[in-house]
Amino acid sequence: DTAVSQTPKYLVTQMGNDKSIKCEQNLGHDTMYWYKQDSKKFLKIMFSYNNKELIINETVPNRFSPKSPDKAHLNLHINSLELGDSAVYFCASSQGTGGIYEQYFGPGTRLTVT
Amino acid sequence: AQSVTQLGSHVSVSEGALVLLRCNYSSSVPPYLFWYVQYPNQGLQLLLKYTSAATLVKGINGFEAEFKKSETSFHLTKPSAHMSDAAEYFCAVSVTNQAGTALIFGKGTTLSVSS
Numbered sequence: 001d002t003a004v005s006q007t008p009k010y011l012v013t014q015m016g017n018d019k020s021i022k023c024e025q026n027l028g029h030d031t032m033y034w035y036k037q038d039s040k041k042f043l044k045i046m047f048s049y050n051n052k053e054l055i056i057n058e059t060v061p062n063r064f065s066p067k068s069p070d071k072a073h074l075n076l077h078i079n080s081l082e083l084g085d086s087a088v089y090f091c092a093s094s095q096g097t098g099g100i101y102e103q104y105f106g107p108g109t110r111l112t113v114t
Numbered sequence: 115a116q117s118v119t120q121l122g123s124h125v126s127v128s129e130g131a132l133v134l135l136r137c138n139y140s141s142s143v144p145p146y147l148f149w150y151v152q153y154p155n156q157g158l159q160l161l162l163k164y165t166s167a168a169t170l171v172k173g174i175n176g177f178e179a180e181f182k183k184s185e186t187s188f189h190l191t192k193p194s195a196h197m198s199d200a201a202e203y204f205c206a207v208s209v210t211n212q213a214g215t216a217l218i219f220g221k222g223t224t225l226s227v228s229s
Contacts, residue, residue, distance in 0.1 A: 004157070031214075031215075033216070035217075040221070041152075041202060041221070041222050042219070042221055042222070043158075043204065043217075043219040044219075045216035045217065045218075048213075048214045048215070048216060050214065055213055055214035056213050056214040056215075056216055057213075058216075090157060090158065092158075094215075097210070097214050097215050098210065098215060099146040099208035099209070099210040099215050100146055100165050100208070101215070102148060102160050102163050103160075103217060104160070105150075105157040105158040105159070106157050107156060107157040108155075108156070108157050
């Protein structure tokens with residue numbers, strides 16, 4: 001069983017469209033995250049949720065809206081997509097919010113905006 | 115602010131040679147440090163982590179890292195490289211504040227292994 005799964009794996013869309021990426025973890029973890037990896041492979045935190053509550057919201061455009069329907073799921077909705085949104089988006093989860101807990105990553109969703 | 119710096123964006127070794135990937139951290143408090151590996155078109159996999167229990171940390175696939183406070187370093191090593199080790203390697207520090215915890219990553223090091 002995949003610990004952290006994401007759908008879709010690839011997403012190609014046009015500027016201005018709205019799209020969603022789904023993430024599910026079956027590890028029983030309380031905390032989930034979204035990271036963005038740019039074309040230079042630099043990884044940066046976007047959001048963090050703990051027990052369905054948003055606890056980290058980095059400087060991300062308002063067009064990005066995370067939603068956590070339950071502890072096992074964290075979805076990312078993106079409105080009015082722009083060329084600069086092209087990247088690989090990774091979902092991750094951890095047992096808790098403390099720094100000692102390692103984060104488990106999903107396989108990533110490669111978003112291409114044309 | 116806590117951060118990590120990976121020295122060398124690209125490291126090339128021969129199969130069977132020593133692998134050394136460098137990571138230096140900046141932190142005003144005892145850090146939690148991690149090494150992750152990313153194979154092409156895949157997610158990140160945890161290799162090992164330092165949480166102050168022991169300065170020499172052993173991980174998966176024969177990798178290990180040594181925490182050296184005096185040098186603010188957490189370099190990753192493997193005695194003998196395999197072709198399958200070719201991948202992107204990321205050093206990360208865990209940062210916790212009132213808002214929560216996030217991993218701050220270095221820029222990554224691409225490891226190439228030649229036969």
